[in-house]
Structures are given as C-alpha cells and as structure tokens.
Amino acid sequence: MKFSENWLRELVEVNADRAALAHALTMAGLEVEELTPLGDGLAGVVVAEIVAAEKHPQADRLQVCKVDAGQGEPLQIVCGAPNARVGIKVPLATVGATLPGGIAIKAAKLRGVESFGMLCSAKELGIDADASGLLELPLDAPVGKPLAAYLGLPDASFELKLTPNRPDCLGLVGLAHDVAALFGSHVKTVAQAAVPVSSEARRGIRLEAGKDAPRYLGRIIEGIDLAAKTPLWLAERLRRAGLRPINAVVDVTNYVMLELGQPMHAFDDDTLDGDIVVRHAHTGETLKLLDGNEAKLDEGFVVIADEKKALAVAGVMGGHDSRVTDATRNVFLESAHFAPAAIMGRARKLGLHTDASHRFERGVDPGLPRRALERASELLLAIAGGRAGPVLVAENAADLPQPVPLTLRRARLKRVLGADVADAEVARIFTALGMRVETTADGWQVTAPSGRFDIEREEDLIEEVARIFGYDKIPTHSPSGALALAIEPEARINELALREQLAARGYYEAVNLSFVAAQLLSSWGFNERVVPLANPLSADLAVMRPSLLPGLVEALRHNRARQQGRVRLFEVARVFRHGPVGREEPGIHGLTHPQAGDPPVETPSLAIVASGNARAEQWGEPSRTLDFHDLKGDLDALIAWGGEPERWSIHADELPSWLHPGRGARVARDGETVGYLGALHPGLARELDLGPDVHVLEVALEPLLARRLPRATAIPRFPAVRRDIAMDLPESVSWSRIEQTVRGTLGARLRELRLFDRYSGKGVEAGRKSLAMGLILQDASRTLTDDDADHWVREAVNALEQTCQGKLRG
Structure with missing residues (x-):
C-alpha cells in the first residue's frame, strides 16, 4: 500500500512529524517498508512557460529556448529534452538553486550558447522516476509561482507492508482510523452525498453467482468528455501512490480505490448488450483482457457479463472489448462486493496480480460499494461532465457478512496484557477504530465495522488494544510456575534417536519440499490417489508428494552431477495420498483404494537412497559396489532396535513398477506391507539419467518406531x-x-x-x-x-x- 503523506494528513490530524508517524505505524503492526521524501530542496524552482524554441546552432539534439519565468525579460535556456516545445509549462530551476540530486544551477555556456537555468524532469526534481522528458504542467499553472507551492510539496511517499489480515488499510480512510487511534485524533471524512440524478439511463442486473457475488451496484453516466484533463491534485496523488494518470475515468476509479479501498471498473456502455449478469464462467469460456492476453476460464471464476458475452473477470481485470477508449461517451460504472474465497487464487491462475485482486481476495468492506459509486460519480461529473443515471442495485442480503457483537472482559484484558488500561482509554481506542462500544458490568461489548474481517473473537479485541496502547508500554514478566516434563514412552523409539542411528551408519539427512512435479511422479508410476494442489506456486510444485523417493532420488542425482561418487541420504517426513477417513494408511504406495469424498491421508515415512561403493574409500579392504544386501542390512539394524524382528518379513512378490524385478523386495510387518527396498528399475534409472547402482528403501515410520517393552526372564536351566x-x-x-x-x-x-x-x-x-x-x-x-x-x-x-x-x- 503506497500513499502520499499529505493526503493522509488531510484525512486525519496527526500531531507528529514524519519520522514519528512512520515509527507509530510500524509499532502498530503496519510496517513502513519504504519512506521516500518528495520535493525537498526545491527553493529556486518555479513554474515557467516556453515562449520560443530554436535549434542549437552547434548541436542537433539541443534547443535554445526562451522561457517566461515571471521575471519580466524571458530567460535563455539550452535544453535537450525531446518534448521541449513552445507553449508548454514546465519547472525551471533558476540560477542559484540546488536540486535534490545535489546539482547546483549556475549560468553556463553549452556549445557556445549561454544558458541561465535548467528546465527539469520529474526525476531531476526528486518527485517521480520519469526521466523521459520535461515534467509538463497544466496550461493554467501560474507562471513564476514556486513549484513546491503549486504541487503541494514537500511531501513523502509511504509504502506499507501490510499483513493479509488488514485489508481495511488498503484504503486511506481505513488507514486513517488506525492513525486517529494512535494519535488521539479523529477522521475528518464526512458522509458521502448522493449525486443528483439527471438521466433515466439504466440496465437490469441479475445475480447468478450465489454467495460468491452477493452485492452489485452500477450506474450509467452519459455524455462524458474524455478529453478533459485530470486535475493536478488528483494526478499527483495517484503518482505519489505509484499509479500513472491515464484518463479521467480510469484515474477516478483508481483514486476511489486508493481513498476508500473499493476497487471499481468502468465499461463503455455502448458496447453492452442488455442486462448485466454476474455469473460463474462456463467451462472453456475465454475472454480477452485489458492487457491483451486471452484468459481461459472455468466454473471457478466469477465473470461480469451481458446477455451475449463475458465482459470482465470479477475482482481481477476487465475485458478488452468493453474497455473505455478515447471515443467513449457513455460509461457504466460498477461497484461490487465479491466473497474473498471466490477471488482468491484466480488472478494467479491467470498469471496476474492486480490491485483489485489484491484487495478482493483479502476482503473488501461489503458496505463500501454504494459510497464508492457516489464518490466516483461526483469526481467524474466534476472532471468530465455528463449526466448521471440512477444507482442500480442488486443484492442477496442473506449472503452478505454481518458484524457480530463480541464481548471483551476487563479481567481477561488485564490478564493477557499484564497491564492496566483505563476503561476510558479502551473505549476511546475502539471508537477511534470505527467500532461501536457499549460498556457492560464485566467489560465491553464491541461491534467491529463490516470491513474488519480480522475481528472474530475476544483475543482479536485484545490485540487491537495492545497495538494502539503500545507494545512498549506492556511490562515484561518472566514466566512463573513449574514445567511439566513429558515422559518418553518406553514402547516407542524416539524419532530423533532414529535419525541419529542412521547418521551413525553413514547417511546424511535430507530435507525436501512436500510438493513435486506431476511429470516426475508419472515417471515413477505414481498416478493414482495423488493429491494435486488447487493453487500451486509453479508447475514443478503442483502435487503433494505420495512418496519421499522421487524427491530424494533427485537430491542424489544432483549430488552425483557434482562429482559425488558415493551418496547416502535419508529423509523422515510425511507423504500424502487420498485415502479412507479414520483408517491408517497400511502402506505407502497405493495398496488401498480410496472411496468418493475421502480426504488426503498423511503418513510419516522413512526413505533411504544410496549409490556408489558400499564403504568409504580405504586401504583395509578392496572396494565393492553397494548392493541389495547392504541396504537390507541397514533395515535389519533398525528393525532389531525395536526388539521384535520375528514380526517382520521380506518378500520378493508384488513389487511396484519402479523397483528392479530381480533385485527388489516387499517389506511386511505382521503380514501387512509397510514398505519396499531394492535397486531402481533399469528403465527408470535410464530415464532419470542414473546408473544401475542406485538402491532405495521406503518404509512407513510408525512400525519402525514401535518397540517391545523390556522384560526380565530367567536364564534357561536346561541345555539347548x-x-x-x-x-x-x-x-x-x-x-x-x-x-x-x-x-x-x-x-x-x-x-x-x-x-x-x-x-x-x-x-x-x-x-x-x-x-x-x-x-x-x-x-x-x-x-x-x-x-x-x-x-x-x-x-x-x-x-x-x-x-x-x-x-x-x-
């Protein structure tokens, strides 16, 4: 979230300097990630107009300009900007000025022509990153006026690193409530007045997406003039928030989004056919987006459509064919509430991340759409003119989230914070945050505003008090009381001890991601009962691993590619398969069949991979390549540790496709399969670019950790x-x-x-x-x-x- 400091101070009174404001925001959990001063040191920079421009006699890329700076006689300035031309108004750094970059302005000769100042770009003034040409000012800018006063400088651009639970602070008004609570002030905003209706233009709206889109508002504004320039004050606020001004319609919707936190969109009304329909996309439906890319949709997407076609992906991006262009004269403004679950992950699925999706997938106040629509209408009519139609409303009230009163106990607040907070201060904090507060005998009953999705329980209210009261004011106490020591069960081997045993046998522990590529699993033959991710980070991390071996063998291959001839790795972690509810996974490679609706089953497993020589290089015995029996010996050692080797058995039947048919075995305990070991199948080894000496073991972990309780018995009296x-x-x-x-x-x-x-x-x-x-x-x-x-x-x-x-x- 990026915004102008001056804009924030217009919304709420802050009796503190810039550094104190930044510190207070960070300490309240709204981390100031970057703070960029704008317009400091612009003394001597004024508004000027280029009244004449001629080509430099000695340089093709330079022009000799005559500039009116309000000093009577025009000044001669040599300028190399490509957009320098007669009639524009631009910033002029006069002789004696020092720009933010440390450039001191002096009278000079450039290729033999005298120059008395410098015409400036936004980057040279330290107010924007644009260095492509001179900063062009509106034609009504007063010549000779100090630029800082004209642009409302100095200012600063704040960038906050907000946590996902604070979407209310993605709008300046929501942020202002936190600032008001921190500094004992109040938010200055007033109720939004309704725009006078001067047109009867309307469209029907149908909601067909259920609880995914419970509220949708729209309005037609006719006869706008898109040639109208966005006012300087609005354009500057957008620039300082990191957005480039485009045209009146886009600038107004972006401004309202920054101010209130409500994303909006405008359609060219003349491109729409019939009613507006908010529905789920059809499987295989496509839509050309504003960025020119073709979006392939499915039923998980909500779209805004008319009677014939999709117009926009709800909460993500509008469509190309219904966009506002220079020829647009009538617009349909939309302002809606979409359920966060309906938008979450949709932009990423299309390879996008938009300001709208960033807000909607975290949650936007369901009470904002009407206020935002009236605010946008007011601004658009003031800038581009036109006639506003009536506000068109469609909503399913039962599907809208409703604030629920929560109880905060005074004793609970003191116990958790360890500090006394005065009743009046608690009530002030909640009131300043926009919450309704009622005092009760034991504490308070608090109702959060509809935009505070993070306030769900008493602990959330305590957190709000702690944030605003100040974490630094909460005393630090050492914990008291006796610690209960957990007793290690004798019938179970400690997992850490198992890891240490494997390390003592010469294995290195590996830690791999729980996600793998579907293509890799297909190579191993793991095609059934796998658990795909609905929203993967990438194609290589799209499936929860059903086995530890594919990732572990990849780690072995990675090491062998770096001249490691003898590799011995193990991993202890969970594997994931679809399986029956309430039933322990009997094996690790799909030996049971899932029923419809079965959730994923997590099974702790142990996997080992090894290749190269059986023993490290030495002089005491000749080298020998590791074989099946070496790995089985390591498994036997682990089994013997449990004290019940007679319950275990090794079989050469029913092997999976990834094991060598003549050098593999099935591991069973009490007759039930719990794992496999042996050499990799030659075909798989070739596909993975591995040699024939790679041996693997994977076994369910819990049977290995089970241990027979030690029991004393008499020494046999009779001979064997x-x-x-x-x-x-x-x-x-x-x-x-x-x-x-x-x-x-x-x-x-x-x-x-x-x-x-x-x-x-x-x-x-x-x-x-x-x-x-x-x-x-x-x-x-x-x-x-x-x-x-x-x-x-x-x-x-x-x-x-x-x-x-x-x-x-x-």
Missing part, C-alpha cells in the same frame, strides 16, 4: 540341542516363508533358526536350491532327549514338504 538339516526347495520360495513355516510348526520349542549355507548346481535340479539350516531347540521345563529333538525335526521337515514343496536331502 542343535540339529542341522538340508532342504531341497524351489527357487521361488523365500526364506521368510520358510522361517514362518518352521516357527509356526515348532512354536516356543524353537529357540533360534539359522541359515548357514545355500547351494544350487550339480546334484540339485534346475529351478531349485538347497538350504542348510540349524535348528536350536530347547524346553524350559526339562532336558531334551534325542528322541524329542528327532521328533521335532521330523515335524519341521514335514511342514516344509507340505507347504513349501521341499525335500530333505541326505
């Missing part, structure tokens, strides 16, 4: 017995299935099962393998006999023969 067997089994049978079969058969009698040899080749049929395993048997109540051990081994062999197609080898 070991029996070794060799089984001939199909290659397709995994060790996890074999282990589950033996453990399920022998139960507590099996103390440990060890696999100590694997053989395939001569003597073993093709497609089969020989596994040698040791069974450690023990009974807690007695010493086992050979018959006991042999019997149990036969049970295990029988179970393997029946469920795993195994045969006992001799």
